[in-house]
Amino acid sequence: MVKIQSTIPPIETHCIAGHAKTEANTYTDPAGHRHCRTCSRRRTTAWHHGTAKQRYKAERIQKREAYQLPPLGSPNYDPLFGAWLSGLVDGEGYFLATLPTRGLNCRFGVNLRADDGEILYEIQRVLGAGKMNYHRRRSTAPETHRPQYSFVIRDLMDLYQIVLPQFDTYPLRAKKARDYAVWREIIILAAAHRRTPGTTLVRALYGKLAPLVQALHQGREYRGPCPAYNPVNKAPPPGRRSGP
């Protein structure tokens, strides 16, 4: 499998104008952005008393600040819910990314038989994001197939600010953890370029995105049965794949 290094930027120590981002020199807005107080004071001064050039410069710094990614937070709901959700997603969830030329498509979702739909509504309520869809049984499908509810989050910043903290805090344990590790990098990359239009983004970042999207698809390959658990000597039984 492709080994992926985290591209998460460390918490900034300095603002883009070079002022130290200490506790005293920053304030955090409701979206989680940390702003430099020195810059914002200068902006106010420039606006009221500065020349046109000073105003222009101060505004440009403000705009550049607005492009920065907010830091990843942590979930603010019941830890029992978080742990339960990761368990459910290990079984029934999916992490998807496709790369058509018109832009990157990312989503996270869970599908369940329609009589379990209520718990999907609960997930939507607790996370405060995503959409619900109802899928009837196709007329060509076997009689045993049941209608389904699907819960899906497509909004990139919801994926970044809600889905990543969930699965970073309550890690997946099954094979979906491999999907998630790759998908997470795609989301961070896309979120960092969220203001770049779709086609431009694909052209500019194709070299980085395409291997990740490919790794995401390859991560689903079957790898043979895992070694039977043997608490005495932990050696895999003969005939099974041998680990490193």
Ligand SMILES: [Zn+2]
């Ligand atoms: Zn500053």
